Amino acid sequence: MGILQNRKLLAAGAMAAMVFGASATFAADAFDLSPEQTNRLRVEKNDKRIAEVPADFKFVQDGALTIGISTSGHLPLHDYASDSKTVIGYDVDLAQALADSLGRDLQLVSVAWADWPLGLVSGKFDAVISNVTVTEERKEKFDFSTYRKDELGFYVKADSSIQAIKAPKDIAGLKVITDAGTNQEKILLEWDRQNLAAGLSAIEVQYYDDDAVKDLAVQSGRADVVFSVNATQAYSAAINGKTKLVGTVSGGWPISAEIAVTTRKGSGLAEPLTGVINDLIASGDYRKILETWKLGPEAIEKAQTNPPGLPKSGS
Missing domain, CATH: 3.40.190.10 (Periplasmic binding protein-like II)
Structure with missing residues (x-):
């Protein structure tokens, strides 16, 4: 299946920590993270x-x-x-x-x-x-x-040439980060199986425990795509502008x-x-x-x- 297990290096971890710190600053600007939550929507009694x-x-x-x-x-x-x-x-x-x-x-x-x-x-x-x-x-x-x-999202570097991922063939030959032991991993491996059966190139699957190191892998070109929970990735993309959404898949694929x-x-x-x-x-x-x-x-x-x-x- 072309699975590659990645381990965090000390140097990568240090660089990722700097990336994470910068993102925290952007988060305060993009979202209201205050305890008061003055923008929270309130509705009338029903x-x-x-x-x-x-x-x-x-x-x-x-x-x-x-x-x-x-x-x-x-x-x-x-x-x-x-x-x-x-x-x-x-x-x-x-x-x-x-x-x-x-x-x-x-x-x-x-x-x-x-x-x-x-x-x-x-x-x-x-x-x-x-x-x-x-x-x-x-x-x-x-x-x-x-x-x-329940949405899973494909996210790539903001300036990536990858514009859309809608079907298994769209990720053939790519280096894709996902989460071990999850629905997204099961979907990714099934897409890889289908690609191989169709004579397409294998996916190189990568795993990271740390989100900041995961982001660093994409930004440095060591990975092409992150396939994970859409909600948390959308948040990250909104606060740092370094990644973009190129496709979503239901967490229950092939059913919704x-x-x-x-x-x-x-x-x-x-x-x-x-x-x-x-x-x-x-x-x-x-x-x-x-x-x-x-x-x-x-x-x-x-x-x-x-x-x-x-x-x-x-x-």
Whole structure:
């Protein structure tokens, strides 16, 4: 498959640290990273959706919508603000709009990715907004209200001659960075298999643990393309202007996949939340929230409750 394992060198790490430091300065200019979040969109109470919440639904806190959310550093989705204690990002802005619509205060609870299922089932929060993809296996235990495409993006150096990547043939012979043990790696290796079967050149797959070193590899020409989560790459491109998007693929390729607000199975909260999201789509507020964090390409046309999800392994 032409797989090349790359290891970080001390010199590369030092140079990457300088790149990362510069990017942090640009981030403050391109996005509001303050704890005040004065530009955060607020919406009016939605009496229709409030009436749809089952009368017997027990919110974790009176007068609040409690959301479990990751606080790890993955802007534009979620991270700490410049005060290192206030959580900001697209996920927070969406959570605020949902809380406003239901006439409730927003209460955030930090939760590690591995812990959100237990936290939700045990009643620590009313819902989870933490980049959770709808899958058939998860639907057995949880309900979902979709709000964003699960998109993977191909990014190249800003002045690269590569203009578009839409199909396997477009990456034949290229040096492509991706993430080990992920859906994007599976997709990339399948595209490589198809290319080889068609007599095209093999992809050279590269792996890096450090985003700054990954960026340095692209800027220096040691790699042609980065194939990874679109949201975080879009953020990076927006703050430093050194890379550009040349194509997207669903995280569930060859089928589509969507990210969703996750609630307890059968709690009755999913349908009202789906309705709120569709109302935000209709009003244009949904798009405004996405654009605040440069996530316009990940917009969905309609929110759905428990749509078909990614199939179980082996099915």
